[in-house]
Amino acid sequence: MSPAQPTGDPAPADGLLPASAGATAAERSLSLYVHVPYCTVRCGYCDFNTYAAEEFADGVGRLTYADDAVRELRFSASVLERSGAAGRPLHSVFFGGGTPTRLPAEDLARTLRTGVELFGLEEGAEVTTEANPDSVTREDLETLRDAGFTRVSFGMQSAVPRVLEVLDRTHTPANVPKVVDWAKELGLQTSVDLICGAPGETLEEWETSVRAAIGYAPDHISAYSLIVEPGTKLAAQIARGEHVPVDDDTQADMYQLGDELLSEAGYRWYEISNWSTGRATRSRHNLAYWRNQDWWGIGPGAHSHVGGVRWWNLKHPLPYANRLRDGVSPAAAREHLDAETRYTEEIMLGARIADGLPLERLRAPGREATGFLARQGLIEERALREGLVRLTLRGRLLGDAVVRELLAD
């Protein structure tokens, strides 16, 4: 089960973008996202578009996925060319899922190679794949490194077996340091993902997980608060009283403790849920999203954004593949972001990052609210004097409320 898609306008079969998208393309970087919609098992809390099935009909399945992804890559290059939005080497590439490493490493390598042949890569481009600690071998990582991947993000989630069980995670905690070490030995940058606030998780268990992640010394650590997504197995378990969600105060304590431990260990926050050892180890790909740049999302259900046009692909792998095999866009629908929506998104995303949101981007009521927000200890006084809105620790805990003030009219 995965969430409903937004409704939008019909997407043209030829994928062509309006002239406005091409006209301003040179002002933005272009990134590539490749969604791999396969997992060994579905975790009870996850509502990403992913399937445990191996194969559907018409020969569409896990082992033919790379062929269809390559078809969409060729299609994307042609659309950008015909829309006047080409000529930009890739700023970053991110293979996410699902579980990209459910595909043979050679399939990931071949998909990346096609993207690079079609678009080129910026100097120093970041090329990441997500990986589950139990679904990757040292040889796989070597194949990926040789193909041009520069970074691996491992789904650790927790170091505590009881918490992993609540989350339905199947991996063995001891595999995490092993795969992180392999990646480092191969010269790859590393990141680990943690989930904070699984039902029944205690502050001590959270501390154990954060300390374990720090102990593996990755370049980057993400810590996302668990979202109980409607329609998931976890949501049903909570509704039946089988699990009790962590309350907001405990979530806040966990965030503060996580930030404290990570800071002591030399990690710096650069986005509300992301910490890195320095500027060079921040995720360039995620920063491109938060800075509203362009990206093409390959794969079933993947979202794209080019020059104020956003579209999303058909969710199911079967119709997705069949459209591409017929030479037709796999987009389900698209929308043109109006000035108001673009402004709202710019403020919402910009306020989350530690580089700060330039004060001059705010409309007058939002600018006026900044004095009050600083007095409340929600944004930094010093940054404000330099013309930037940057959240304090307290502001990060109340990020949504800060954004509401910044968007006030």
Ligand SMILES: C[S@@+](CC[C@H](N)C(=O)[O-])C[C@H]1O[C@@H](n2cnc3c(N)ncnc32)[C@H](O)[C@@H]1O
């Ligand atoms: C969708 S997964 C894909 C990568 C890989 N399959 C994995 O699980 O690590 C990317 C990240 O999203 C996180 N995630 C998925 N559902 C979430 C939820 N409901 N709340 C918070 N984080 C979630 C996962 O824990 C994971 O680290």
Ligand code: SF4
């Ligand atoms: S392995 Fe990752 S993508 Fe797959 S179901 Fe679990 S959290 Fe979702």
